Amino acid sequence: MQAWNKLSRMPAPAIKKMQDELFTKMLREELAVRHPYYREVFKEHDINPDLIKGLEDIKHLPFTEKKDLLPRENDLRHPKKFVLEVPSEGEKKGKKKGFALFGKKDKGPDPSDYKFHTLYFSAGRTGKPVPFEYTHYDLRNLKEAGLRAFDILGLTRDDTMINAFTYAPNAFFWQMFYSTIETGSTALQTGGGKVLGMEKILKAMDNMEAPVFVCAPGYTIFALQTLDHFGFSAENLERVVLGIDYAPMEAVEKARKMMEAVGAKDTKVQRLYFIAEAKSGWAECDPDYGYHTNPDHIYVEIVDPESGAVLDEGEKGEVVITHLDTRGTVLLRCKTGDIATGGLVTEPCPNCKRTVPRIMGDIERKAYYYELHSNEGPVQFNANQLRKMMTARDDVLLWYAEINRDRGLDNLNLVVKGTSGTDEDTLLKALAEELQKEFSVPANVESASLDAVVNKIGLEKYITAQLIFDNRDL
């Protein structure tokens, strides 16, 4: 990866040129030579990597889907097909003599860059977890991505933070860990509610007088709402960094409001966006300015989720990533299943002036777009919107929704637990009305006990709470 202070101020055409070079190099020197899966794909589709001149030709290459990556029932080692083979020692060339002084030194691939070092999995929110192999080279990149994220967030070694991201062998936990270790800030790696439970996390925040809290949005809001119940203080809290789950602006606003309500010193809220397939995550300098990507590591395209056509700047579409500078598991045009509602922009950030491409808007999950059967035929239901709507409400503590099918017709069942002091009947009525207005789906609203909702959504059981249950036998 490049020097960040230089890269983050590089003009867009220079970034594009650098990406072209990295891309063709990756294609010709890595994928075509030592990538078992793409080598086969290129042969199958009759693709000559030498004829791909740059990123403008990327549209001729096929997409990689999550199902391509998954381990097979009878072949658990199938994902190894996406891992670069270790080059032989013979490929490592000696230092070029003579004219190399005037040109770039080409030492050839170093086998140690390709040797397996560690394994992280995708979060497996929507299915089976996929293994991603990291070599030393990738670990250096992950640490660099962590340092850049902290630079964008403005976190330094003087900060003290509680990392409440759920522990899993995932890039998002480890990037956050390496950010703190490499920066040298004080951090308690709690492992999240699943490991320590809410009471201990809040107690640690109070005892350590930690100004920074790093956590998934839903758990953050719930934690701040229950702070009083446990009798802890968050008066030293200044900043919350949201990540690992859907964090629309409504969640940012709600977190701010909650921080204010618990008497936090300041109410700064920032966001991180991790993609397991990108083997790293990106930060946003301030809410709504977009996630600042690392263009020397990953090339991002935004495509139409159906047709696969590449979309223009700022258009809503699916995030597709291509590795430009990775080893271990390497992916080309991988469809992530994430929809960036504000697309991709390449003009400099109006807030921090960094020039790297930014992914804008909320990151919706494609898996949460449902087609429901109603009396009037098929109806589109975007459960991301429902999550947004529920997050914005001050009278809802926890909730989940089920999609059920009854005699061929689908309906939505919304189960809620209101915040203390909320009149249940009024809440249910208001929700029914709002649902009717926002979604043309037959819906029922009911209330449930706190324990029932906590257990159902797996608040401290899964990496992030599960809020939408599709009970239809499709």
Place this chain on the structure above:
Amino acid sequence: MEKWEKLSRMPYKQIKELQDKKLRAFMANQIYLYSPYYSNLLKELKIDPLKIKSIDDLRHLPFTYKWDIAPTDEEPQKAKDFIIRPDEEVTEKYGHLAKMSMTSGKAAVEEKIYDFKPVHIHFTTGRTAMPTPFVYSKRDLDHIREAGYRLLDVFEVTTDDIVVNCFPFAPHLAFWQTFFAGEKMDVANFHSGGGKIVGTKNLMDAFEYLRPTVAVFIPGYCYYFLREAVKQGRDFSSIKKIFFGGERVPPGLKDKIKELFKQLGAEEVMVLATYGMTEAKVAWPECPSHEEYHGYHLYPDLEIFETVDPESGESVGEGEEGEIVYTSIDWRGTAVLRYRTGDIAKGGLMLEPCPNCGRTVPRISSNIQRKSELKEFSMTKVKGTLINLNNFFPLMMGHPDIEEWQVEMRKRNDDPYDMDEIYLYVAPKENVDREKLAADLKQKVLRDTEVSLTDIIFKTVPEVVSQLGMETELKEKRILDNRPN
């Protein structure tokens, strides 16, 4: 820190000189100046820190007990006083660093102070006391990395190995010592977070995907994991070594584990043990041997181990049974002096070179009555007799007819004033004569723990596994004290 290759071959005399020197410097330059708890204590007891010149002078210092450090509701910040920290509060009184700013400038002082800044935290897992934080500075992280390197060196792990860390993820020493060891040794790894985090099936899949050569486990979970793997016909033939931590490993369990690995295709798996404690901020390796126990190799440039009579507190001789007392001599962050661990080393402390590997660093006997989760009530008053619950472990873990087990203490009729009762839940192996097993267990439990069981209740393996919380708890609940207070 010293270079391990040199330190581990140094004659003991030289090691002791090194320890004395480090102790002197640590007392005068760190503890007395920057440790709020100890500097107050030394003043209160009128102990001149400069008079602590060697290991032999340690006896002039009082012991530190768990309750001196553990936070309470009244004093939640107690543990903070054990952190070596030249921050404003402390340096106001001892402004040595402030003077530095006159010669080297403010930036130099800031850098110096940053060296002490806690960056990483572990908690104790105690049940009777509140979890106590032990913090690491950046310099301390280099120490835990080096300790990990030494551990892997003793275990003869190389950069060709692939290590799977199956310790449950938590801000606890076991998981992180394994992580930092891998980092320093630069060995390929997978830090799974254990069955609770990734699920037992996914963990098995990861084994088959990665084909690791080394796995690191808590013994109880390992035994369960391997039995499940055998049932599913998994292939773990790549495994060469397995390390345990977190609990004692009874010899009988070692045999069972080896046998299970054989069924999974791995012949001659080396079963290795570690001993660690949050208070010492590192873990130590047992010298690898298939037959004999040669003790755990210590790191004499980081700590001093003493063994004392648990009653009188007097030092016991070399090789004599005694309670392990731990003293830090080269740490920042949290540091404790003469900490009473509550762990009894049956074979005491050994100072002669290891007969197995020839390393010269002091060793602590392999036979340690571990505190782990049981120590807090290990000498619990049940039926008016003090019983040592530790003794259930070798007996039950090593019993050839038992798959899983749990001990539960209750009060008769759940009445706090009534008699104590002690129940043993047992999931026997298939085709075992239950009557015979029950009679055998009653007699052996009486022999080893001096208590008569109220009853033995036979259950299925899944029932006991679920009672133990094998896949849901950080550590399985092997001994339950359900007596109302």
